[in-house]
Amino acid sequence: GAGVSQTPSNKVTEKGKYVELRCDPISGHTALYWYRQSLGQGPEFLIYFQGTGAADDSGLPNDRFFAVRPEGSVSTLKIQRTERGDSAVYLCASSLRGTFSYNEQFFGPGTRLTVL
């Protein structure tokens, strides 16, 4: 079946611009996660959705970052007033449930964001 998809695969923008990154999770998965991966580092947690609500947004670096999941399926990560330091690969993952003892997260291929 279809895995997690993310669009666009690459996004180049200028400093100060607004960007939206989209994630389509696996159908039926109630939990959705966003991670950010800088060059040479492992992914870092940003936010976790259970259904439509953000259950944990403690990883968002500042208030320029915001994410929504209005119908409990597709999610959009929004970044305002982009800075060069926001350049990274943004990964989305989904899982059947959030907090049960065994809960494999399936990752998408990521969106590579470059801020010039």
Place this chain on the structure above:
Amino acid sequence: DAKTTQPPSMDCAEGRAANLPCNHSTISGNEYVYWYRQIHSQGPQYIIHGLKNNETNEMASLIITEDRKSSTLILPHATLRDTAVYYCIVRQGKGGSNYKLTFGKGTLLTVNP
């Protein structure tokens, strides 16, 4: 979650077993050991997980020491397609923030022909 320590890189010959070590000396009783891998330009992929018993699936085997302070991921017959960064992650069994995967820098495994 407990911190993990992995070597930054390892090499393995194609067809041989790859043994990837991980230290997690501060692991607590209800924390699992998970392994993910990330092939270049792809998202991480789940491999295997365990609590205290050794585990095996179609991808790999996981050996956890009796004191649970370290573990080894074994790829029994490595292929060129196994070249990737391998992440060892310690994660709570349930409750708390066990939904959150905490990645380190992992081990870059290079399988050579």
